[in-house]
Each structure stands twice: as C-alpha cells, then as structure tokens.
Amino acid sequence: xxxxxxxxxxxxxxxxxxxxxxxxVRESGVQRGACLVYVPHTTAGVTINESADPxxxxxxxxxxxxxxxRQGAYRHVEGNAASHIxxxxxxxxxxxxxxxxxLALGTWQGVFFCEFDGPRSRKVHVQVWQCE
Amino acid sequence: xxxxxxxxxxxxxxxxxxxxxxxxVRESGVQRGACLVYVPHTTAGVTINESADPxxxxxxxxxxxxxxxRQGAYRHVEGNAASHIxxxxxxxxxxxxxxxxxLALGTWQGVFFCEFDGPRSRKVHVQVWQCE
Amino acid sequence: xxxxxxxxxxxxxxxxxxxxxxxxVRESGVQRGACLVYVPHTTAGVTINESADPxxxxxxxxxxxxxxxRQGAYRHVEGNAASHIxxxxxxxxxxxxxxxxxLALGTWQGVFFCEFDGPRSRKVHVQVWQCE
Numbered sequence: 001x002x003x004x005x006x007x008x009x010x011x012x013x014x015x016x017x018x019x020x021x022x023x024x025v026r027e028s029g030v031q032r033g034a035c036l037v038y039v040p041h042t043t044a045g046v047t048i049n050e051s052a053d054p055x056x057x058x059x060x061x062x063x064x065x066x067x068x069x070r071q072g073a074y075r076h077v078e079g080n081a082a083s084h085i086x087x088x089x090x091x092x093x094x095x096x097x098x099x100x101x102x103l104a105l106g107t108w109q110g111v112f113f114c115e116f117d118g119p120r121s122r123k124v125h126v127q128v129w130q131c132e
Numbered sequence: 133x134x135x136x137x138x139x140x141x142x143x144x145x146x147x148x149x150x151x152x153x154x155x156x157v158r159e160s161g162v163q164r165g166a167c168l169v170y171v172p173h174t175t176a177g178v179t180i181n182e183s184a185d186p187x188x189x190x191x192x193x194x195x196x197x198x199x200x201x202r203q204g205a206y207r208h209v210e211g212n213a214a215s216h217i218x219x220x221x222x223x224x225x226x227x228x229x230x231x232x233x234x235l236a237l238g239t240w241q242g243v244f245f246c247e248f249d250g251p252r253s254r255k256v257h258v259q260v261w262q263c264e
Numbered sequence: 265x266x267x268x269x270x271x272x273x274x275x276x277x278x279x280x281x282x283x284x285x286x287x288x289v290r291e292s293g294v295q296r297g298a299c300l301v302y303v304p305h306t307t308a309g310v311t312i313n314e315s316a317d318p319x320x321x322x323x324x325x326x327x328x329x330x331x332x333x334r335q336g337a338y339r340h341v342e343g344n345a346a347s348h349i350x351x352x353x354x355x356x357x358x359x360x361x362x363x364x365x366x367l368a369l370g371t372w373q374g375v376f377f378c379e380f381d382g383p384r385s386r387k388v389h390v391q392v393w394q395c396e
Contacts, residue, residue, distance in 0.1 A: 001296065032133065033259075034168055034261065035357055036298055038360065038361050038368070040358070040369060041370050041372075041373075042313050042373055044160050047220060048174075048224045050216055051211075055143045055213075056208050056213065057208070059213040059217060062205075063200055067199060069201075073326075074319075074323045075322055076320050081320065081323040084323065085323060086325050087313060087370065088311040088312075089353060089354075091223060091311075092358065093313045093358065094223075095168055095227055097133050097168060098256050098261040103274075104170070106171075106173050106174065107172075108174045109172060109174055109224075119199050122330055123370075125361050129261065129297065129298065129395040131259060131262075132261070132262060166300055166391055180306075181306050181351060182306040184347055185340055187339035187340075187345075188340050188345065188348045191339055191340050193279050194337075195332055222352060226357065227302070228302065229302050229359070229391040230373040236265065236302070236389055237389075238304030238305050238306065240306045262395065263394075263395070264393060264394060
C-alpha cells in the first residue's frame, strides 16, 4: 500500500490526483488487475469525473453544498456535520481496473480527492492487486 | 478485463446488465473472489438495486432528477452538468463478491447501468479476480 | 466469504459493524490486501464515517431523510421507494485496504451498516483478498 500526501487550500475543493495514482500503479509492477484509491478521513472523499473542464468539479461541489448546506439543524457539535454527510454521499473509495500497467480510465475521467472540511493536510491510500 | 457494449435509448435510463455481468463471471473461471463493474464515462454510473419491479429504477431516476435538476446555475457550458453530478452521486463502479463462479447478489438485487446523458453508445468494463 | 448477521431495531438506523469486520479480516489470515464489505439487500447500504460521536450517524440519517423523504410521488407500490433510493445514494459496498492483517481505517473511521427499511434481520458479506 502506498500513500499520497495532499495539502488542500480551501474549505471545499476537488483535487485532481490522477497523475499520482497512475504513477503508483506503474511502479507497482501490476500488469492487469485493479486499483483501490482509499481516503482514510471522515470529512473527505474521492470521486471519478471529468478532468478536462475544471467547471465540472466546481459544479459538483456547488451541487453538494446546495443538497447538504453547511449550516443546518445538525446535532454534531463540531460545525462540520455537512462535511461528514457529503463524504458519505460521494464515498471514501474508488476502484479502477488496471490494464497494461495503467488505470483503465475513460477518455474524460480523472480521479478527484474531495475536500469537504479544509484546508488541511490529507492522505490517500493506493492499493493495487494483480488478476491472473 | 472484458467490456460490455450498451446502446441506451433515453436521456435518463437505468439498464439492467445483471445477465451480461453474470455470464462474464462464469466465463472468467473464477470460483471465489470479487467482480468489479466499472463505467469509463463521466455522465453515467452504475448502481445495485431491485430488479423485480421496474418502478424502483424509475423512482431512483426521478429522485436524482429532483435532487439535481437538468437546468440550473451550472458553470459547465455543455448543458450536461447535472449528468456529471448525478454520476458522482451514484458512483462509477460496484464491486460484488463471487461465490461458486457466480455473483453473490441478494435475492432482489440487479446491476444497473445508469445513463444520465443519453441516448448513446456506452461501455462497461468487468474485471474478476480470484481469492485464495 | 463470511457473512455477518444483523438485527436492526428501527426503520432508519446506522449500525457500527467495524469490530465484526475487523475480526473477520484477522481470521482470514490475509496480511496485505483489501476487504470488501457487501450488503445483499436493496433497501440497505453501507458507508464509512465517524464512529467516535454517534451524532454524526444521526446527522447522516436525517440528511438522507430530508433529501429523499419517505412520502412522495413514488411509483413503487410497497411504500419503501425512499429506502431503495437512499440505498443507491449510499451504495451497497465499501472496499478498505488491509495492512498488517487489519483494516487500514483512518483514526475516526468506522464501518456502518445503513438500515433504511427496518427493523429487520439483515446480512453483510465480507470478502478479503491478498495482494502480492
């Protein structure tokens, strides 16, 4: 298992980590298999979406903010209940097939770390396994 | 890795792909392990839900349409920002245990390709691995 | 594959199953790999979030109830359309890296079975595989 370090810069932010994940897959030596990208935080997540137009990531963040507003009748007293809820909507991992020692991403797909309670130092675990 | 081709017929549509995924699991020769169903598109996803009553799939689509309306104050200029957002809510992959060379689905579960920007020609990747 | 039995006590409930999943990972003998936690039901799901403060789980449930209300113009006649929709939002599985024969969870993370149509007897499948 390898770990990527991320320094987020805003309270809510989507960070494209595709290049780092690709590098770890290449270095793993796995030719054909799958890659797990795992976020060990409870106010952040990971998603796959379009990386060509950065407006897509902004639209995703704004939609999540509208669906789960920061202020509300939450019980959790730390003020970041919305961050926890958004993390569960987006999910804490993605799994991607590996072919030819590379992620089998679609043409427009990128892997995004989703910060919902930044700015902070964050970690992402990457595990790669071989299929026979 | 195997790839299923899908021809969707509507802008928003859930397509039951359980039989095709089951066939690929059987053909993989894997007895016990797991199966990754991966969508390489950014305006489509995949989910597991009830396949007995087709109204469940329709309710899921309508709920997503209500939560993320097609028209809105989006930045992405291609007019399909909502499709991207729904894809991230549903997710681009599902992983299912394999037992006895078959998907270990629950009685009512089916695997659904989620079209959010059709009609189009789409692909779904299926990767199966063995557990010792 | 191992299966955990759960007896839920409310219509909507998040049940912390971290200890049971951890035990199964330890017993699997897998040192380094990944663990799939899979829910074979269509009105329940599984998510990873904070286990220290139980208010976080309650906030997640209330947010889902607000986003997908139990009563509405649904087509599915069994009265639990909202349960199915919430299941697809949260997802039916989580995959977690395994290191040192243990789940590589973050400090605050726990694994929660998400009941959306209880109380009921439920099952959760746990599959663990080794990475070379």
